Amino acid sequence: MSQEDKREMEDQDKLAEEWAAALADQEEPEEGESGSQPTPDTESAKDAQDDEALADEWAAALAAEEEEKLRDEKAQKTQAAQSKEPQFKDMTAEAKKKPEGMKRDLEFILDIPLTVTAQLGSTQLLINELLQLGQGSVIELNKLAGEPLEIHVNGKLVARGEAVVINEKFGVRLTDIISPIERIKQLG
Numbered sequence: 001m002s003q004e005d006k007r008e009m010e011d012q013d014k015l016a017e018e019w020a021a022a023l024a025d026q027e028e029p030e031e032g033e034s035g036s037q038p039t040p041d042t043e044s045a046k047d048a049q050d051d052e053a054l055a056d057e058w059a060a061a062l063a064a065e066e067e068e069k070l071r072d073e074k075a076q077k078t079q080a081a082q083s084k085e086p087q088f089k090d091m092t093a094e095a096k097k098k099p100e101g102m103k104r105d106l107e108f109i110l111d112i113p114l115t116v117t118a119q120l121g122s123t124q125l126l127i128n129e130l131l132q133l134g135q136g137s138v139i140e141l142n143k144l145a146g147e148p149l150e151i152h153v154n155g156k157l158v159a160r161g162e163a164v165v166i167n168e169k170f171g172v173r174l175t176d177i178i179s180p181i182e183r184i185k186q187l188g
Helices: 003-027 040-082 090-095 127-131 180-187
Strands: 115-119 150-153 156-166 169-177
Touching: 003 040, 150 169, 156 180
Parallel strands: none
Antiparallel strands: 115 150, 150 156, 156 169
């Protein structure tokens, strides 16, 4: 529970006590009136006084509440004015330094499996054209005869090469490795 909530509850408790005291005063006869009946004039005058007293109490309670709110706002503004912008140390030079005494141990990544794909070319077909394909059908690709194959590792182009046959199996002889700059251009 916040301080503001606590103060509000305390104010409500005080107000309830004041109301209870005012009601108790109305019910108890005053010292000089113990056995006599009040006259209509004195009764209306007393009601008017009670109403004025009650109005004064309410006004005082509202004024105190407003004053407290103003104090809280002023304190918050003072704290906000005293706060500073955070300042961070430039760690660029330290990040670029190689750790002392530690060699780069890359053995832990040597067992990660990768998918290597040699792509001769590609094309787009309609479902109707795909359904009409049969044994002996020819699909025209987007590459010309003699153009290098593309070697993809996990879907990213890393090299180009030419198809070769070794021991009755197809293979790819790498002719061009993609530079890191070209790989970055492909990402965009």
